[in-house]
Amino acid sequence: MNKAELVTEVSQKMDTTKKDAEIALNAVLAAIEESLVKGDNVQLIGFGTFEVKARAARKGRNPQTGAEIKIPASKTATFKIGKKLKEKINTAKVKKTRKAKK
Numbered sequence: 001m002n003k004a005e006l007v008t009e010v011s012q013k014m015d016t017t018k019k020d021a022e023i024a025l026n027a028v029l030a031a032i033e034e035s036l037v038k039g040d041n042v043q044l045i046g047f048g049t050f051e052v053k054a055r056a057a058r059k060g061r062n063p064q065t066g067a068e069i070k071i072p073a074s075k076t077a078t079f080k081i082g083k084k085l086k087e088k089i090n091t092a093k094v095k096k097t098r099k100a101k102k
Helices: 003-014 018-038 083-091
Strands: 042-044 048-055 058-061 068-071 074-081
Touching: 003 018, 018 042, 018 048, 074 083
Parallel strands: none
Antiparallel strands: 042 048, 048 074, 058 068
16 A cells, blocks of 8 residues: 555545545654654554664675675664554455556
């Protein structure tokens, strides 16, 4: 599902226009982004937790030349799934569909 499809789903569930659903979705995403930038976690009970984790500096290799490179320390956002969502995913009987390649 991409963002446009998510907006459509939200608009149907809220019984509102796609424009209003997109505004709501963008507001939620902006709030999550702002919290993560500040270093705060975003915990949605039953759904999951977004958090920022630090990655230490490390050594790596250039795959083309084999030369050793230094990979600087960085931060990354992670998502840890909540218990209720995990249970729903593991008990759901989902029919996988493949989109035709054009």
